[in-house]
Amino acid sequence: MHFALPRLLVPRALVATLSVSILTACGDPKPPPTPDPPQVTLNVPEPNAAAPTLKIRVIVSGCDAVSQLAIYDRDTFIKTVPYTSGSMDFEIAPNEIKYTRGIAVDLALNAKATCSDGRTNVSQPAATKFLPVTKLVKDPDPNGQVVTDFFIAEGSGTSVNFVGCGNPTTGIGTLFRVDATGALLKSVEMGLPCSPYTVYTDVSPVSDKRWVWTPGLGAVAVKSDFTLSGRTKSTYTLANLSMMDNGDALIADDDSFVSRLSHTSNNGTVKWTFPSEWPLIAPPIQRGSDVLVAFVKQADVTQSNVLQIVVGRLDANGTGTLGLVSERVILDYNGTFESPPLASFSPDGSILYLGFPFGSGQSRVQACKTDLPGCEGGALKWTSGNLPAQLQFILPFAAGSRVAAIGAQSVWFLDAETGAIKNKDGKPVEASGVLRILQVQLGRATSPEFYLLNGPAVEGAMPQEIVAVDSAEKGELFRYEISSSLSCSVDNGNRLWMRLGNTLVQALPLADYRKVLP
Template identity: 35%
Template sequence: MSNRSPSRVLVRPALLLPLLSLACNNPPPVTTPDPPQVSVIVDEPSTVGTSLKLSVSTSGCDQVQRVDLLDNNELIKQVAYAGNPTPVVLGMSEIRYSRGIAANLSITARVTCADGRSNISQAQPATFLPVAEVVEPTSSTDQVVPDVFIAEGKESQSNVAFIGCAQEGNGRSGLYKVPRSNPDNTQRVEMIIPCARDTNITDRKPAGTGWRWVWTPNTGFFSVSSQFTLGTAVRVKVDRLTVLPNGDALAWDEGEGGTPKTLARYNPAGTKLWQLEGGSPDSTRDIPGFLIGDPVDRGDGTIAVPVQSGVIGGEAQIMVGVLSKEDGRWTSNFSLIDTQTPFNAPAPAVALDSTGTRLYMATQGTSAAYVRACAITGIYGDAGRCDPPTNRKWISSDLTGQVVALVPYASGTRLAVIATNRTWFLDTANGQLVNKDKQSLSPTGALVARQVLPGLDQSFYLFTSGVATESQPIPYPVEIIATDAAEKGEVFRYQVPGGSIAGATDDAGALWLRVGRKLVKPLSLEQYRQVR
């Protein structure tokens, strides 16, 4: 029989209970480190340049094993980690253009730590237009070339320069010539008429060596020599100015406010050589209506002039007259092309071909227009109308949109039909539509056509802007759309967010752009086509 105390027997089970309880619990969970944090910053979300610059930052890795850069979840390239932030430069050949040019990118970075943890950043949008060259302004308040400019010279001869005007803060206006080889060595001459948003600078006539003309609607005009010297200013309310092959100018004034409408010829010295005047008692010098298109030198000593005239309560007549280049007298009967009702109906969009023997004319319907090519017959009457097959060379199919301009280009083989939100291209030999897949070249969203620029061979550039408003009647373009040939369709388009764009072609046909405050030389259209 045991002599143990009963109390000791009772203690042992009490000591075992906590041990049994511990044995039944699960072990504490293993703590998993958080994934690394990654972010991407694009230097210029809308970049025009030779490369796209960005940076990648990460935290949460003791050691970074790998950094992958992606566009729409597709690998662009692996990047060597170089601390925070890691700068990255994407060359134009590293970027995919499967969604068009300019490339619309959605860039992310995926970081992998040495211990295998990985994470991906939020996507950053970017637009990239690859170009051959960018000239930056020298300061944050300057820009390389004026808002609107023309280009002259050839890069192959290292003599490209850009001419444009600007209204300065003191109210004065200057005409500037900016050499590409040294943009800081800019020439300036005092403008003798005000510079405005609608100031125009013409091509040089004779081409490449002679005179330009600078004109501001309703204000006046002056000539500019190839040495960048200015002729005498002519202060008239010019509404249209056309340069003849010898460098003389034809200036049209609609004669508002009770003054007679006039069409006059001036030489580069500013001397008036002759003038036609509305209501003149001399019928050979009377203007029977309003100029509705640019006159064209026919090369035989005469000038073709498209006009619209009408009698109150009657019909408006669309006609083409022929002037003597020497003395400004009408040389033959007017060709009656068509009539329209009422007499004060808006003039149709028209354009003469380069020979001045054919008139292209758009007839506008409610939602579409058609274009006719009309022979200039010299017949005033029904026999001269653009209806009989002998006079009407062709008629186009219906073209959707409100047509605002007709522009012959490509050495006269193509006709651009510019509507507010669509651009169509016709073959001038037969009037057939030549747009790729019969689809118009159209502005983005609510933008509308603002300017056009025919380029080398069959290239064509369309500049679009917001709709004009009372406060901004002449908005600057914000988008460019380019095609190398109508049959091939669009080559590239680029829209400047929060800025504006302007363009010009030099004497070799190369395109130059002002994008914001920068001067940009794009790649050739052939290079863009190869990238696509």
């Protein structure tokens, strides 16, 4: 019986010992803490880029090793990149981006990193705008500019040069030619100041010259080798210029005197002058052996508000002081000399397009035949519908098959045969926000491309936005805006070149942009 107690006590002692051991094991040591997620940073060195590729920089910390790094635009996967450690730079190719929202729209790039132990994290989004282009040219001088503020592209393929007018430190207007690397090839002092309104005509295939002219200041004929061979007199106040078939210029001054200036006249002597007693409303145009002039006249002095739009015909090969060979009254209308209708001839001179303002900020365009009197019945080709804007300019383009009706912020494209609006969904192409249309750039003579150059509505402002249209029916192709200034030109191969700030870029063929859009 004395052995029974120890046998009963031993199990209790063991139970007590085990209980203490279990309690000790549950409270110490504590389990290891869960590791923090990795830290991921993505930034874009140039957040508003027009370039062949989009460059990004990524940093990942907090991983022993990164097993995967994926790049996204919002939630849309773009690509994975071979990240190892530290700060690493990568490039995103144009064909790796989805353009479901359009070309050059805002992207929100982010990077998702996965550590080798499975931990993940995502960077904050980096706001980016990217316009893919074929070529980017920068001046070796960080403060240098590859081309002049406004320029024209000549040549095609790999043989494209750029001609532009600038005012160097001498203050003398100088014409420059540079190649596609920005290297200076030629320059010549023109003796005329340059301005944002300086115009460059195409090169005449007959004279091998183009006219460079600045409204209010004058014009000079420039041969392909940069020799100067014709110019207006220094006292001449130039209002408008158009080039004739042989390379001569039809010029008009502020008094509506029209003259023919030879491309070889170095002293400004003209071949003939038509001293119009009535104000011109459109640039004169050659039509075979004739020159057509459009002006507003008052036929009856007793009716001061009843004016006539007249198209007169001049002898293109005349001499001395010319009178009209004939004239046709195109239209009678109520108006004033101070506010004439907008007017523009078709490229062949057979049509005079007229833009009339109406109430409630609306306008209409009429197409009147120049070979018939009056603008009704058979002489009226068409009248457009009401356009909800006051027009600033009427411009035929695309070999005369389209007519651009340009307002302060909007452009309508009209069918030159019918006057029907050809814009996609009937909606105008517009400048962004409060920007205004400052300039337009056309494609080559027969092409349907059209570019709006938009900027602030202040005196002397430079364009900051380009809107590209590959055809009226397809509508806007892309728009791109920068904070400094831009300009553009189209080369002989119909490729678009843009000055963006100090750099020069060649856009992709417009068809390449169009095919990636939904």
